Amino acid sequence: MSSPPRSGPYICGIDAAMDVVSGKWKSLILWELDGGTRRFGELRRGLPGVSEKMLIQHLRELEQDGLVHREVYREVPPRVEYSLTGLGRELNAALEPLAEWGRRRIERIGAERVELSQAG
Amino acid sequence: MSSPPRSGPYICGIDAAMDVVSGKWKSLILWELDGGTRRFGELRRGLPGVSEKMLIQHLRELEQDGLVHREVYREVPPRVEYSLTGLGRELNAALEPLAEWGRRRIERIGAERVELSQAG
DNA sequence: TGCAATACTTACCAACTGGTAAGCATGGAA
DNA sequence: TTCCATGCTTACCAGTTGGTAAGTATTGCA
Numbered sequence: 501m502s503s504p505p506r507s508g509p510y511i512c513g514i515d516a517a518m519d520v521v522s523g524k525w526k527s528l529i530l531w532e533l534d535g536g537t538r539r540f541g542e543l544r545r546g547l548p549g550v551s552e553k554m555l556i557q558h559l560r561e562l563e564q565d566g567l568v569h570r571e572v573y574r575e576v577p578p579r580v581e582y583s584l585t586g587l588g589r590e591l592n593a594a595l596e597p598l599a600e601w602g603r604r605r606i607e608r609i610g611a612e613r614v615e616l617s618q619a620g
Numbered sequence: 621m622s623s624p625p626r627s628g629p630y631i632c633g634i635d636a637a638m639d640v641v642s643g644k645w646k647s648l649i650l651w652e653l654d655g656g657t658r659r660f661g662e663l664r665r666g667l668p669g670v671s672e673k674m675l676i677q678h679l680r681e682l683e684q685d686g687l688v689h690r691e692v693y694r695e696v697p698p699r700v701e702y703s704l705t706g707l708g709r710e711l712n713a714a715l716e717p718l719a720e721w722g723r724r725r726i727e728r729i730g731a732e733r734v735e736l737s738q739a740g
Numbered sequence: 741t742g743c744a745a746t747a748c749t750t751a752c753c754a755a756c757t758g759g760t761a762a763g764c765a766t767g768g769a770a
Numbered sequence: 771t772t773c774c775a776t777g778c779t780t781a782c783c784a785g786t787t788g789g790t791a792a793g794t795a796t797t798g799c800a
Contacts, residue, residue, distance in 0.1 A: 507729060508726065508731030508732045510722070510726055510731055510734065511734045512651060512722070512723075513719035513720060513723035513724075513725075514647045514651065514715055514719045516723070516726045516731060517718045517719065517721050517722030518641075518642075518647060518718075522642060524757080524758070527635070528632070528634075528635070539776090540778080541776065541777080551760075553758080553779085554759080556777080556778060556779085572777095576765090577766075577767080577768095577774085578775090578778085579776075580777065594718045594721035595634055595717075595718060597713070597714040597716070598633070598714045598717075598718060599633035599634045601711055601714035602630070602637030602638070603633035603636070605633075605636045605637065606628065606630055606636045609627060609628075611627050611628030611636060613629055613631070614629045644787080659747095660747055660748080661745095661746065661747080671788075671789055672747080673748090673750090674787090674789080676747080677788090695797095696746085696798080697744085697747075697798095698745095698746055698795090699746075700748090
C-alpha cells in the first residue's frame with residue numbers, strides 16, 4: 501500500500517517539483533502545516549472534505565519525500581504530530597509566487613472559494 | 621470531448637494555479653512555448669513520448685484558460701502555430717521558483733533526467 | 741491512381757486516483 | 771462489559787487520465 505518515494509526520471513525541475521506536490525490534498529496539507537505542528541485529527545478537521553485514507557496516504561508520501569516530519573507519542577489514545585521539515589518550508593516558499601498567480605486568477609475569472617476554517 | 625474551461629470553486633491560490641497546470645504535459649508545453657512560437661508538429665517532436673491526442677487536448681485546455689494562443693493558417697497541408705499569451709508568460713514566471721526547487725531536488729536525490737531535445 | 745504531409749478526431753481500453761465504509765488496537769471511564 | 775477516543779488499515783468501487791491505433795480532409799506530386 502505504501503508507495504515508494506517518488507524518484508525520476510524527470511524532464512526538468514518543474515516535473516520533479518510537481519511529482520512531489522501532485523495529489524488532491526498535498527499542497528493544502530503543506531499550507532496547513534506552515535502554520536505549525538498539527539495532530540492528525542487537527543489536520544483532518546482543518547481540511548474539510550479530505551478522507552482519512554487520503555490524508556494518511558498523502559502524509560506518508562510527504563514524509564517519504566522529506567517534506568514532513570512525523571512524531572509519534574506512545575500514549576493511549578495515540579497522539580501523532582506532523583510538522584514541516586526545512587525542505588518542506590523551502591517548497592512552500594517556492595510555491596508562493598504560484599499561489600499569488602492563482603489568487604489573481606481567482607479574481608480574474610471570478611471563481612468561487614470553498615469555505616475553509618483556516619487556509620488562505 | 622472538449623472540456624469546459626477550468627473554474628472553481630477553489631480553496632486557495634495554489635489550488636487555482638494547479639488546476640490550470642495539472643496534466644502530464646502541460647507545464648512542459650508551457651516550457652517549450654517559452655522559447656517562442658511552435659507549430660503542432662514541432663511541439664510533438666519537442667516532447668518525446670507525448671501522444672497526439674494528449675498534446676491536442678492539453679493545448680486546447682491551455683487555450684481555453686487563456687495561456688496559449690492558437691493561430692491557424694489555411695494552407696495545404698495545414699499549418700497551426702501555438703504561442704504563449706501574456707498570462708501564459710506570467711504563469712511561467714511564477715513557476716520559476718518551483719522549477720528551481722525541483723532542480724535542486726533532482727540533484728539531491730540523484731534522479732535521472734529524461735533525454736529531451738530542448739527542455740531545461 | 742495512389743501516396744505524402746499536416747493537424748487533428750475517434751473508439752477503445754488499462755492504469756491510476758480518490759471516495760466510502762468497515763475493522764483494528766489500546767487503556768481508561770462508566 | 772461496553773463504550774470512547776485516536777490514528778490508522780483494508781477491501782471495494784467509480785470516475786478520471788492517458789495511451790494505442792486507426793480514420794479524416796486537402797492538395798501536390800510521381
